Amino acid sequence: MNDVLRLDDVHITYHTSTGGVPAVRGVDMTVRKGEVVGLAGESGCGKSTIAGAILRLLPSKTKIEGTITLDGENVLEMKPGRLRAVRWTGASIIFQGAMHALNPVKRVGDQIAEAIVVHQQSAEKEARVRVGSLLEQVGLPSRRMRDYPHELSGGQKQRVMIAMALACSPSLVIADEPTTALDVMVQAQVLRLMKELQRELGLSMIFITHDLSVLVETSDRLAIMYAGKIVEEGPADKVFHSPQHPYTEALAAAFPEIGDDRFRGKPLGLGGDPPDPADVPSGCSFHPRCPKAFEDCPTIEPDLYPAGEGRRAACLLVPAAKERAGAHP
Amino acid sequence: MSQAEAATAGPAGSSEPEVVVEVRDLRVTFQGRVGFFEGLRGRKGTVSRAVDGVSFELRRGEVMALAGESGCGKTTMARAIMGLQPVDGGEILYEGKLLPRDLKPYRREVQMVFQDPTGTLNPRQTIYEIIAEGLRIHGIDRGPDDEPEEQLVARALSRAGLRPPERFFLRYPHELSGGQRQRVVIAGALVLEPEVIVADEPVSNLDASVRGEILQLLMKLRDDLHLTIIIVTHDLGLAWTVADRVAIMYLGRIVEIGPAEDVLLRPEHPYTKALLDVVPEAGGLDRPILTGEPPDPTRIPPGCRFHPRCPVVVSGRAAELGIEDRCRTEDLALQDVAPGHAAACYEAFARHGLEATAAG
Numbered sequence: 292m293n294d295v296l297r298l299d300d301v302h303i304t305y306h307t308s309t310g311g312v313p314a315v316r317g318v319d320m321t322v323r324k325g326e327v328v329g330l331a332g333e334s335g336c337g338k339s340t341i342a343g344a345i346l347r348l349l350p351s352k353t354k355i356e357g358t359i360t361l362d363g364e365n366v367l368e369m370k371p372g373r374l375r376a377v378r379w380t381g382a383s384i385i386f387q388g389a390m391h392a393l394n395p396v397k398r399v400g401d402q403i404a405e406a407i408v409v410h411q412q413s414a415e416k417e418a419r420v421r422v423g424s425l426l427e428q429v430g431l432p433s434r435r436m437r438d439y440p441h442e443l444s445g446g447q448k449q450r451v452m453i454a455m456a457l458a459c460s461p462s463l464v465i466a467d468e469p470t471t472a473l474d475v476m477v478q479a480q481v482l483r484l485m486k487e488l489q490r491e492l493g494l495s496m497i498f499i500t501h502d503l504s505v506l507v508e509t510s511d512r513l514a515i516m517y518a519g520k521i522v523e524e525g526p527a528d529k530v531f532h533s534p535q536h537p538y539t540e541a542l543a544a545a546f547p548e549i550g551d552d553r554f555r556g557k558p559l560g561l562g563g564d565p566p567d568p569a570d571v572p573s574g575c576s577f578h579p580r581c582p583k584a585f586e587d588c589p590t591i592e593p594d595l596y597p598a599g600e601g602r603r604a605a606c607l608l609v610p611a612a613k614e615r616a617g618a619h620p
Numbered sequence: 621m622s623q624a625e626a627a628t629a630g631p632a633g634s635s636e637p638e639v640v641v642e643v644r645d646l647r648v649t650f651q652g653r654v655g656f657f658e659g660l661r662g663r664k665g666t667v668s669r670a671v672d673g674v675s676f677e678l679r680r681g682e683v684m685a686l687a688g689e690s691g692c693g694k695t696t697m698a699r700a701i702m703g704l705q706p707v708d709g710g711e712i713l714y715e716g717k718l719l720p721r722d723l724k725p726y727r728r729e730v731q732m733v734f735q736d737p738t739g740t741l742n743p744r745q746t747i748y749e750i751i752a753e754g755l756r757i758h759g760i761d762r763g764p765d766d767e768p769e770e771q772l773v774a775r776a777l778s779r780a781g782l783r784p785p786e787r788f789f790l791r792y793p794h795e796l797s798g799g800q801r802q803r804v805v806i807a808g809a810l811v812l813e814p815e816v817i818v819a820d821e822p823v824s825n826l827d828a829s830v831r832g833e834i835l836q837l838l839m840k841l842r843d844d845l846h847l848t849i850i851i852v853t854h855d856l857g858l859a860w861t862v863a864d865r866v867a868i869m870y871l872g873r874i875v876e877i878g879p880a881e882d883v884l885l886r887p888e889h890p891y892t893k894a895l896l897d898v899v900p901e902a903g904g905l906d907r908p909i910l911t912g913e914p915p916d917p918t919r920i921p922p923g924c925r926f927h928p929r930c931p932v933v934v935s936g937r938a939a940e941l942g943i944e945d946r947c948r949t950e951d952l953a954l955q956d957v958a959p960g961h962a963a964a965c966y967e968a969f970a971r972h973g974l975e976a977t978a979a980g
Contacts, residue, residue, distance in 0.1 A: 333827040333828060333829060334827055444913045446913060474689050474690050474854070474914050475689060475854055475895065475898055476689055476894070476895075476898055476909065476910050476914065477913065477914070478898070479897075479898035479900075479909045480909055480911070482900075483909060501827065501828050502828070502900070503828075504857075504899075504900035505900045507900070508900050538829070541829050541832070542828050542829055544832065545828035545829060545831050545832060546828070546857055546900070547857045547860060547861050548857070549856060549857055549860040549884050549885070549896065549899060550860070550884070550885055551860075554860065554861050555860065555861065555880075556839070556861070556862070557861070558831070558832045558833075558835035558836050558839065558861045558862060559832045560829065560830065560831060560832020560833035560834070560835065560836055561829040561830070561832065561833065562833065564797035564798070564799050564800070564827070564830060565797075565827055565829065565830075580829075
């Protein structure tokens, strides 16, 4: 079996005082061994919720339906003990805002060692050796294990977070906005490091961000989310450079290429705002903001239709959607 | 002769667009703090030279992007132009006159749009109150054509794209989306009919699909109201989209300035080139990336302040050209390398056959 992770028809509903809020509404996704899948979308589209669901980190009253299979095991049916073992060893996560994810009163080396000791039952001494080599792997001298988080810069803290995520050699690493809080130059350094480690260790990764231009650099495949659903997926380069879904097109336009005359003096944007997950528009949830919407869009909810080699898009304008509509008038 | 003077002088002086704001050799420093006991022992805190001799001019109706890494002084620069930041040296001229001691009338002409719309808006005020507050502070109860306050507020909201404006009067910031909030902030600036808008990272806190709309709005305001706009940003793609001119800052100085096409497509300074190389989709991950953290303005290196990270110096090319000593020891000023395009780099000067001038 080559799939490290498989999501089948996953629905996630948050519990609030005013009723359920559907954050993820039917997502299928696979991550193959050694593959990097980029998950893109705006705030509220459900991308971080999916990350939380894979590691079962969501609030306890959250309803998760469907199956999430990690290394052949359904995460949603795991007992608490098994789940604790899987976190860090089966899948680990690099959170956004590394600045706040580290414990400020513990040496960073001890924090990394803790994960190793707890999960691999190795002795403190062995763990320490491993911490040193992990730090060197992420480009920090091993003596920095004696530092406290405040002694490190933002980029160095994010490197520590990466070392921690790799500590137990997990089969899947989820990076949730790993570089958004960093400066441009440091972002490039961290991205390059992640890409090198991924190649070297053959990591399977999910890379989550709203920045499509970062994803096209780091990912093999891209999945674009809007209002709790995947609206387009396919090879990263193709999705970014020739989007099939109008939403992907708009998202890509937010990261214009310098030198591209189409964007010079002409910022492209969408009207309106991303929808409130508690009040998703009918039909295609993107139709109120879509520049190409026509009369069917408010009533027919599009499936993910095949849209070229290895690509799928949930838009009624995709040729496959029109064929299907023609077959069943 | 500074780049600023070079642009105003010249034979075509009369056809050049009018200069609205001129900044001459501006300096802002921050005094670091020391502990109580260290203070008793006479220790002084380190001085951070956030803005360290910046000169440029802003022409009427242009959009200028001020770009650089965090800590380069771009936000301090913007705040100093606004009169929000006491300066330690240099001059700011508005329409050819030095800023007066009483900044209130000036502040009406030059308005700021901050980065985080949620933090800028008072959560307990209605949108109407928020917009009208500026008018009240400046004692304006009637518009130029004797319009009542309500009409002025409505006009500002509708110019900022919040239509129909009356629908927003009684709403609170938390009822609006991020994009709408940023429009309220812009409306708050517009209600005073300013000449200049200083926008500090105006879209970096917004969702990607909403950014374009806010930038479109700024462009439209520039065209319709003939506003002059400074956009402080770390995003060169954004600068490419909206800016007429781009200034690149490094450690409190402008190291390159000129028309956006020149600076972004034909960069002269190695730092500008490095910034362009790390724009993600440029394939930058396979190109050399500057090592090290953003530089520290309390420890500005001698010579060209970029030399410790400069690929031209590190690779040994500067030594081949025989400029390495100067790079390491002699501070240098901006100089025109092409019409309207200035840079501060010995290597660029050598390429263009220019003699360097010392930093003023």
